[in-house]
Amino acid sequence: MTPLMSAGVQLMLVGMGTVFFFLTVLVAATRVMSAMALRLAPVPDSPPESASVTPGPQSRHPTPDEIAAISAAIAAHRAARR
Amino acid sequence: MTPLMSAGVQLMLVGMGTVFFFLTVLVAATRVMSAMALRLAPVPDSPPESASVTPGPQSRHPTPDEIAAISAAIAAHRAARR
Amino acid sequence: MTPLMSAGVQLMLVGMGTVFFFLTVLVAATRVMSAMALRLAPVPDSPPESASVTPGPQSRHPTPDEIAAISAAIAAHRAARR
């Protein structure tokens, strides 16, 4: 095996080892943190469904539907004003 | 005529020549492109009136009217909540 | 008194003097400006209550209430569309 390859193998072993070691520590730490957090603030304020990657109403872009809805409202208002 | 002037005259001739040459090529190319495009996607999806410089609803700033409309809606909602 | 302290005292005297001098001039200039402005544009176009630090409707962030209101509107609209 060329020295380059062996360097690569070493890097892989150390790398995957570190990744697993770090995430294992993180799992443990997260469990402890959650336990403490739930003792401090028992009642969850976010229902499970709410979990998602999409940002909240404030930050997300309006969908075409919503733009349509808003535009309609504005149009109605303008019509009303005339 | 001073050398500066003659340089200017040359620049004008070449310049206007290039402008016209380029835009002529562009007109031709555009006609070809449009023909091909309309063959690929015959039905136009934007009515002629739609052509304008103003950006779409998403991007343009609300007019005072619309702000008024929205504010009114919000005020109404607040009143309702009390 | 150490030279550093005396430098500080001098700086204080000149500093407070300048602050008061400048703001006195500003008060006078403002009075003159207001007088002239009110002669040019007598009718005030903003009621006293309007004075506040909060930016106008265009620029301020919606409050949770308002977001709720808007979200509700959007939800209603979506429901309607189904």
Place this chain on the structure above:
Amino acid sequence: MELIQQLWQASGLYQITLGQFVMLCVGGVLLYLAIAKKFEPLLLLTIGFGGILANIPGAEIATGDGLLHLVYVVGIETGVFPLIIFMGVGAMTDFGPLLANPRTLFLGAAAQFGIFATLLGALGLTSLGVMDFSLKEAAAIGIIGGADGPTAIYVAGQLAPNLLGAIAVAAYSYMALVPIIQPPIMRALTSEKERAIQMVQLRPVSKLEKILFPILLLLLIGLLLPTAAPLLGMFCFGNLMKECGVVDRLSDTTQNALINIVTIFLGLAVGSKLQAEVFLSASTLGILLLGMVAFAVGTASGVLMAKAMNRLSSTPINPLIGAAGVSAVPMAARVANKVGLEANAQNFLLMHAMGPNVAGVIGSAVAAGIMILFTSGL
């Protein structure tokens, strides 16, 4: 007490020069035009305020490590700001009317004659010994005739930074004055009958055409005149983001937050070039004069080109829309529409005038590329 003397000698009252006083007034005038007259407020307000800041004696905001000078070096010397603005303008431009009637591109070409006539004018004044402009400077002055702010600032930044303040002020002032400058020329060169000409309804344009056009435009300019590619490239990029419909969030930000932020700093940085020692010179007067000529000639050549095309072709063109070829988007198109309605109350030229209007933007970018190609080497 000598601190007080130091304070007095550091004060503006002590240091102010007559030139700075004059420029403070000029800045005030620009603010007045922007606020009271609504002349191109986005630029004239920021340029005017930047000019005032640049002429506060002893503040040194526009020199050395001063904010405005830093912004100028980072944003204008590099050409970054005008290019970003051009991207934003592209994202707000609709090529629909142009695609519906490509012939109008010729009107946008003709109107660029104003640029080169002004170039000659500047060189003429130099030959007569009235002014002293180099070929580079004359080229930069000519671009005022493009009636396109970012293009003028970009070219001036490349070819004649020392004249940038005067050129930008002239460009934006005359763009604001288009409703006053153009109508008399348009009326003088056209008959009542010509102004009343109605044009055929524009055909609908498909989304695909709108998506392909900016790419086509970029490739052509790249193949024929690469020196114009940075300007038109960013313009086409903005337009493609708008038309492609898959990156609306980028297009949205480009048309709002991004262009607004850059406009603020572009205006302040341009204003920093209004320092008395730079701005108050005969050349500034010459530039203001020549800029006026540029607009007038450009308007005239656009109108005359339209009349010529009417000779050659059967489908009629209302010569008024030729005046929109100078760009000054969308003001010039509105002017054409207004003058047209005076002659014929049923005559709505706005959409027809938008074609030459955006064609003028392309035309002056091409002219800019020519100027940079042939003079930047000198």
Place this chain on the structure above:
Amino acid sequence: MELIQQLWQASGLYQITLGQFVMLCVGGVLLYLAIAKKFEPLLLLTIGFGGILANIPGAEIATGDGLLHLVYVVGIETGVFPLIIFMGVGAMTDFGPLLANPRTLFLGAAAQFGIFATLLGALGLTSLGVMDFSLKEAAAIGIIGGADGPTAIYVAGQLAPNLLGAIAVAAYSYMALVPIIQPPIMRALTSEKERAIQMVQLRPVSKLEKILFPILLLLLIGLLLPTAAPLLGMFCFGNLMKECGVVDRLSDTTQNALINIVTIFLGLAVGSKLQAEVFLSASTLGILLLGMVAFAVGTASGVLMAKAMNRLSSTPINPLIGAAGVSAVPMAARVANKVGLEANAQNFLLMHAMGPNVAGVIGSAVAAGIMILFTSGL
């Protein structure tokens, strides 16, 4: 295997110093104050997080080519970030109450005594050998008394970059603590009767006055104290954009996207100055102590000035609004309102307190100009 050893020696656990550990805790405390106590969250959250990043052993985010160091060099050393923030603050400020009652400017002047008293305090501690502050450093520390974040950061960046972290933390912390620091002082210096004084309804202010004021303010500062012109110039520019009504899209972006973006990076960059080796020193303790003094003295002098004005003038001033002269906009004005309501349930001082409140911003910018003028040369 020696890769593992290399990994271990590169780890934070191996490299961490006691100081870094302490600073990580300090960062945590700042996050706690920002999130749980809502103390100036926009700044304390970003500064606190920046402080944590800056003290991660071996990450070198706040040194060399690290992100935070780059941002610091580009944004704070140049003064660009505080100036942009100041522009944004200007665009959110309403001079209406000040214009309706210009006398309140004097309250904003008096409150600046806190700045200079603190300057003396810093020099006093030095003379006593307790601390070791140069005149520049003492001046920068004094500005904490201005109760105005961007001004403090701008001055510290110019005069005492090494103390910037501590000064910024002190300034924002005490601004957040205003509701706790001020009331006892206000009550101690005023009688129940004085606190119950009702003030005359403010007159309406015309749009024209609001447009002219920022221009007037800029010209005066330019003529009298140019070193304050960059700060007040950007402040006036922001305010003019807001009031002129012709560039709403610029004003809108300035108040939102732009100020938010700059706030994020300003906070992180300031946090990068919380590195243990820089921050953990006796001078930091001295600065925190002196900052507290600055706020207290400023509050007191504002109140006493209001009482003095009551002696001289017929139209009554409620001395509580004098405390708002330290700025800390709009917190200090709310405090004055709250304490006033305790004494007299019909007594709404908020609008009246906004006058001295914004006057305090002007006052501390003037003081900043003085400090820069007389010490930056040294």
Place this chain on the structure above:
Amino acid sequence: MELIQQLWQASGLYQITLGQFVMLCVGGVLLYLAIAKKFEPLLLLTIGFGGILANIPGAEIATGDGLLHLVYVVGIETGVFPLIIFMGVGAMTDFGPLLANPRTLFLGAAAQFGIFATLLGALGLTSLGVMDFSLKEAAAIGIIGGADGPTAIYVAGQLAPNLLGAIAVAAYSYMALVPIIQPPIMRALTSEKERAIQMVQLRPVSKLEKILFPILLLLLIGLLLPTAAPLLGMFCFGNLMKECGVVDRLSDTTQNALINIVTIFLGLAVGSKLQAEVFLSASTLGILLLGMVAFAVGTASGVLMAKAMNRLSSTPINPLIGAAGVSAVPMAARVANKVGLEANAQNFLLMHAMGPNVAGVIGSAVAAGIMILFTSGL
């Protein structure tokens, strides 16, 4: 006339090389994929357009003082742009599902095997003499397996700038191809019965947990692997701004104006690395090939890890969610959900898959830290 000759010699037609022509086509293909196929349009559109600009002969937009080169130097060489994007991604990420079921972090760990397998693959091809990659380059190529754009660009910018264009294009292309690459592998490695496994409803997660997690994550990475701290630090900062609820205006701007602006310039700058002379090489082909391998191996190891965990633990895990461990947020999670529904119409895996999905982002940032630690020194 020799001006015309000069014009001709400056034209693209005269200067274009075959390589540039090919790259213009490649740019066109990227635009096509972005617009017509909606493949990661935010990045492929901007990268593709940047690539076209970079290959316009004679325009020199991507070299020297050209706009794209300036943007590249300022934004990518410094690592600023990918870090800001990562902050924005953090502000759009919800750790809820991960907190509800921390075990899924192991899936995010396993999927990183794709990174190191690719590293070996790159070195293997070199040993075989097929390619010629240094250890640094191999490491940068491996990160493609992280299926995370900003991480890949950040690492490539640090370790192998010359390959950055190819690596970024590969990363985003394969992220877009996830719905095509993953399903066959997922089906091949799982039985119908396994794919039908229903998972237990996720427990609700409290706001406090969501606030504490990013801080915890940052501290752990800081103590164990500081070289990953810049990436994960900015990621955690963005997430904390979102979750803490006291700086919504900053979080809002980070998720919109700021990330959009940076995305535009990041894409253009990456595109500037698509210059023919750099991009058209055997190594690019190798990178595209190896990137495909990386995604496949990562997907497989995630699925196999999930199956292994099912052996060891009682609470069942649907092995499909293991595939989401490669990140490619949120595409990979959607794929897992879709394949799961095919096997069992009642089986909604989306939320369960979000856990490994964001865990994959953390995992590849850790892998990136390892690569930088062990190879940047070489």
